[in-house]
Amino acid sequence: MTEQDMVLTTRIRLARNFTSYPFPAKMSPDQKRALGTAVAQAVENANFGANRLKVISLESLKEWELFALIEKHLISPEFAEHPVGKTLICSEDHTISIMVCEEDHLRIQIILSGLQLQKAYELADKIDDLFESAIGYAFDPELGYLTACPTNLGTGLRASVMLHLPALEGQGALAGLSATISKLGLTIRGTYGEGSEVTGSVYQLSNQITLGISEQHAIQNLEGVVRQLMRQEEDMRKMLYSDHPQQIEDRVWRSYGVLQNARILSGKECDRCLSDLRLGLSLGILPTVTPDTLRTLADQTGAASICVAAGSLLQPEERDNRRAALCREILSK
Amino acid sequence: MLCEKCHINQATTHVKQNINGKVSEMHLCSACAAGLSVNSMFGGGLFGSQASILGSLFGNQISDNRQESQVCPNCGTQLHEISASGRVGCAECYRVFRSYLQPSIRRIHGTAQHAGKIPANKESELTAEQKLKSLREQMEEAIERQDFEQAALLRDQIREAEGKGE
Ligand SMILES: [Zn+2]
Ligand SMILES: [Zn+2]
Numbered sequence: 001m002t003e004q005d006m007v008l009t010t011r012i013r014l015a016r017n018f019t020s021y022p023f024p025a026k027m028s029p030d031q032k033r034a035l036g037t038a039v040a041q042a043v044e045n046a047n048f049g050a051n052r053l054k055v056i057s058l059e060s061l062k063e064w065e066l067f068a069l070i071e072k073h074l075i076s077p078e079f080a081e082h083p084v085g086k087t088l089i090c091s092e093d094h095t096i097s098i099m100v101c102e103e104d105h106l107r108i109q110i111i112l113s114g115l116q117l118q119k120a121y122e123l124a125d126k127i128d129d130l131f132e133s134a135i136g137y138a139f140d141p142e143l144g145y146l147t148a149c150p151t152n153l154g155t156g157l158r159a160s161v162m163l164h165l166p167a168l169e170g171q172g173a174l175a176g177l178s179a180t181i182s183k184l185g186l187t188i189r190g191t192y193g194e195g196s197e198v199t200g201s202v203y204q205l206s207n208q209i210t211l212g213i214s215e216q217h218a219i220q221n222l223e224g225v226v227r228q229l230m231r232q233e234e235d236m237r238k239m240l241y242s243d244h245p246q247q248i249e250d251r252v253w254r255s256y257g258v259l260q261n262a263r264i265l266s267g268k269e270c271d272r273c274l275s276d277l278r279l280g281l282s283l284g285i286l287p288t289v290t291p292d293t294l295r296t297l298a299d300q301t302g303a304a305s306i307c308v309a310a311g312s313l314l315q316p317e318e319r320d321n322r323r324a325a326l327c328r329e330i331l332s333k
Numbered sequence: 334m335l336c337e338k339c340h341i342n343q344a345t346t347h348v349k350q351n352i353n354g355k356v357s358e359m360h361l362c363s364a365c366a367a368g369l370s371v372n373s374m375f376g377g378g379l380f381g382s383q384a385s386i387l388g389s390l391f392g393n394q395i396s397d398n399r400q401e402s403q404v405c406p407n408c409g410t411q412l413h414e415i416s417a418s419g420r421v422g423c424a425e426c427y428r429v430f431r432s433y434l435q436p437s438i439r440r441i442h443g444t445a446q447h448a449g450k451i452p453a454n455k456e457s458e459l460t461a462e463q464k465l466k467s468l469r470e471q472m473e474e475a476i477e478r479q480d481f482e483q484a485a486l487l488r489d490q491i492r493e494a495e496g497k498g499e
Contacts, residue, residue, distance in 0.1 A: 017424060019424055021423075022407065022408035022422055022423035023408075023420070023421065023422055023423050023424075025418075025420060025422065026408045026409070026410065026422045026423060103420070125450070128450075129453075132452045132453065132454070133453075133454075136452075136454065137452050137455075138424035139451070139452050139455045140424075140427060140447070141447065141451075141455075141467060142445060142446055142447060142467075143427060143438070143445065143447060144447030144449060145450075146424040146427055148420045148421060149419060149420050150419075150421070150434060150437060150438050150441060151441055153438060153442070153447075154442065154447050154448070154449055155447075155449035155450060157449070209441075209442050209443065210442065210449075211438065211441075211442035211444060211445065211446070211447060211448075212442055212443060212444030212445075212446055212447070212448050212474055213448055213449070213474075214448050214449045214450075214483075215449050215450060217448075217478075217480070217483070
């Protein structure tokens with residue numbers, strides 16, 4: 001079993017503010033637009049490989065386009081809530097996104113697939129240096145980078161890893177682990193839909209403390225716990241499979257059957273089936289499905305992504321029909 | 334029942350969220366629930382418990398000090414606004430309200446001494462004394478964390494800095 005079987009993505013976020021304006025909650029729309037322009041200029045000539053940066057005025061987007069950006073984790077729901085004056089700068093491949101005037105002047109975010117904390121931090125750090133030399137940050141020798149919320153003071157760094165933990169979740173082992181995790185200065189989050197299951201068994205593990213700890217230590221601390229969780233999840237998956245091979249294979253193939261044949265597919269059911277497919281892939285149960293296929297399915301089946309593909313805001317029923325058709329099409333390739 | 338987030342639409346969805354094993358529940362309209370379900374992992378902003386925790390932390394101190402009407406001259410934010418929202422208005426607020434904020438900052442992070450990256454242009458502005466102070470605190474914290482490798486590294490930096498000062 002590899003890292004990719006358990007880690008979906010790695011995210012690094014840096015919160016930064018400049019001295020030239022008050023924090024965004026106290027800025028006028030014109031001030032926000034002016035800052036957006038200044039930030040865009042600072043990265044105008046920056047070169048991140050083949051990765052071109054686009055500048056998007058949030059006001060120009062339709063509601064479902066905003067939702068699609070949220071769905072892809074390029075912006076936060078809070079950022080989308082009041083779009084007036086706000087600017088998003090993001091790379092074509094979606095690894096880099098810079099929110100201008102979220103809670104802080106800048107939220108520099110890097111998303112990479114798999115477990116790549118160090119690489120993601122290095123890229124964020126490089127972008128950070130660009131703004132530092134071009135505009136100049138609000139910084140205090142004791143409190144570090146000054147942020148709107150004191151919970152982000154210091155490094156302004158939030159490092160997080162999205163983990164797929166179906167076996168630990170299924171065995172009810174996460175409740176006990178979360179207490180230990182919070183003692184280590186980390187937070188684990190999962191989301192419930194309307195049922196009792198966390199959506200697709202995906203959990204986000206992130207650092208909590210930003211002051212008094214260096215970036216490197218925060219990252220190493222997080223990576224250490226991620227690796228422990230991965231080891232436990234792997235052991236649990238293997239144990240479950242060797243104890244109940246028939247049940248696990250049935251669950252995986254049944255979900256495969258649903259995605260291949262369903263005519264109506266809700267987001268929740270789709271997430272659950274995708275989770276089973278991921279599990280199956282890691283146990284060598286599904287010989288024809290590749291990690292790329294899973295990524296394509298996950299990227300395209302979100303409610304907002306379906307609306308963007310259709311070019312209009314669809315009703316839930318219509319989305320469920322299209323989601324089912326999309327899954328059949330992707331899996332028939 | 335109205336949606337607990339926007340307080341505009343009728344709540345139609347019951348959503349549960351789990352943070353560190355603690356389950357919180359909300360009644361939301363379908364629009365807010367969609368925002369939450371696509372992205373509740375971004376930071377749990379909807380459940381904004383951090384703001385209220387911070388608010389109550391600041392609130393306690395402020396009532397002790399009865400300084401609610403003190404104003405930041407740079408951005409106009411009043412102390413009671415900070416205690417209500419858990420957010421400060423500008424960088425200058427940290428200087429103006431430092432004595433009120435510092436105990437809460439210590440409670441959140443366990444310290445009030447930065448140990449990470451320093452902007453290149455700020456490094457030269459720090460006096461030798463400030464640098465030494467920061468290094469010493471970082472070393473003590475490293476020892477507390479039992480990170481002796483980092484502590485030894487910092488000890489060498491302190492020695493070097495002390496040598497320069499003489
Ligand atoms: Zn609502
Ligand atoms: Zn202020």
